[in-house]
Amino acid sequence: MNWRPKRFRGRLLVALIGLLACVQGATFIGVTLWSRWTKMQEIAESLVRGVADLDRQTLNRVLELADKARLMAGDYALRQTLLLTDDSRTLASALESYLQRLGGPDAHVPISVVALITPEHAVMAQAGPRLAAHEVTAFLELVRRAESSEDAYPMANGNALVAGALHGLVVIPVFAPPPEIVAWLGYAFPIDGGFASDIKRSSRLELSFLSAPPDARLLASTLEDEQGAALLDPDVLTAVRAAAGRPESAVANIRIGRETFVTLAQPVSMIAGPAPTAVFQRSLDLELAPLRRLHLILFLGAAAGMVFAAGIAVQFARAVSDPVRRLAAHTRVIASGNYQVPVHLRGAEEFERLAGAFNAMTEGLAERDRVRDLLDKNVSPEIAAELMRSGSVLGGEEREITVLFSDLRGFTTLCESLAPREVVQLLNRYLTRMTAEIESEGGVVDKFIGDAIMAIFGAPVDQPDAPERAVRAAQRMRAVLVEFNDELAAEKRLPLSFGIGINTTRAIAGNIGSSRRLNYSVIGDGVNVAARLQALTRQPHFATDVIISAATASRLSSVHPIRPLGTVPVKGRHGQVEIFALTSRSGISDLRSQI
């Protein structure tokens, strides 16, 4: 019994903590996923902005250089040089000075190459690293694009590899005077680490340029050397190039080393030839780092919440289980028959109501027990049981019963010689013994009428052998009376004798009386016959103390010593009744009565 509340407490504890753990876990996972998702969205947006940033930065450089170059191209000295010499070495050396002026090492936008191109598409002179054939081709392609422009200031730009490094190429016209184009000025500015760093400064993105396959080279990068090298890992490279093949703004998560980078790869449009890949990246781990603190706070909060919940659960479980336990203990008290102690349950109103109901029930039980007790004492247990079963409903059912009537002889004389108290004591002793014998045969004492006993067999409980039982009871009563007389003799009292009449008849058995007071009894003229038969025992010529009717005698299943007494008229009955004397086996009783 004791494990039950504990188990309830345990269950409540597990349920509450489990529920809290589920909620906290779901919150934790939800927050983690949500923050990761939003961070990725944020990064994806910044990556898309990064692409625009690259374009804008490139355009800025192009325009800045174009403005500078425009000033140069209009310079008298350049015209003078062009005017006076066809000497390409002089021109080249002049271009060297232009290169320094336009974009020397200390310039905002450094320049690698300056070339002067004739309208007939030949490189007149150049400064910087010697241009390879494909580089010249790239410049000439830009010249063609610029020529097809309808702008007042025709120019063109694009990207190309110069000396193996990624460069932005720009071509602007040399007017003499406008719109007469006497030459094209081409220059190349490096798209290198410094350039990528500029992008990184404004966009906080890592930017790398990967060479076009089959080459696997890092053209420029803002990544640390180690991570930059990791980008060239064949698997990573494949992933990045696959991402570059996807439509714009499609981002991919690519692991480099131990970090996850949200990556947006875009092909770099080139004037000609295979396109390198611009790789915009931001470390997701770095972005999520501040969220780790949030995770810690969430975790600590969850732990604290669980401890708190456990406390609450224990308290709550105790609040429920304690009254239950006390009530269970009290039930055992009630079961033992102690109705005196009421139970008091403190706590929730429900428990107080339960205690009230329980106490009311206890009172009801006590009341019923008292009633039952009284009933048992006033009526026979069988009748009491029948009353309990059928309730106090008036009326009855017709059934065959056997009625036994006994009456003491000379009781009136006895009453005169004894004090009333002694009479009652004696009567009680006599009745107790007789009742015991009747009940031992399954008979029911219907009532005591002074010294007379009326007993019923076959009601309220059906007894097919009721006549047999009644006759046996009569014989036992005889035997007990002998014993009782021996006791009386020892007390120096006069012996007692009785007469018994037994009749079997159909009668109404049931609750008889008023609605306020009733008896379980039997009614029928056969009942009166039994009383009359008892009265007949007083007639000396019958010489017997027990007379049974033919109705009873004919229903006896075993052989009993009976003696026919003939037929007698019975008072209150029209017909004659055949009667028999139940003779004693020993003959003692007969003898005594005759004495």
Next chain:
Amino acid sequence: MCRWFPAILVLAIVGAIFPANASVGKASRVGAGWQFIDQKGAPVPDVVVSLFALDAGVAAPAPGAANPVEVTQRNKTFVPYVTVIAAGGSVAFPNRDSVQHHVYSLSRAKRFEIPLYGKEETQVLIFDKPGVITLGCNIHDWMVGYIVVVDTPYFGRSGENGRVQVAGLPAGRYRVEIWHPRLAAKEFSIEAAVPLEGEAALAPISLRLKRDLRRTGPLDQSNYP
């Protein structure tokens, strides 16, 4: 550098209405005339036409030593915008502005410069090589002018109404080369036959021109000394 200069002939036969066997060699007093319009149908001034006889025996008169043609600088502009002269002719560059000019050309037909010179100063240059010479001023970027040197005595330049007249032509068939600073085609020529009498009245010739990208300098500078 002189991209407008014809090198290859693109012939368009428009002389069907003229007899192919027109008598040749006789000098006549007839002339030829054209009108040029652009894509929008507006008359095109400054179109240079130069005629080259296709029939053998047409004597081309030797160009006489004429007085220098003037390309003045006025309001920081070359006037006229386009000048056409026969090869061997001379051009004077008088400065009518109060500011100095530094006229130059980087064109292959005549590469020259006249370093800074002041008001009413002038210099005469001889242009003996046919071709288009683009004139510029080293200190005024927007100034631009053209001298077209042709190797023929028969040439003309369209006026504001887009019309051009070439007089004193011997009868016969001619290749007519057409040039304009904004002509989209690199070379453009037609074939024309000049009859013995009367004037060849031809339908207007539509030219596809590029956008006019000429810039103008600051307006009136006459207040300056």
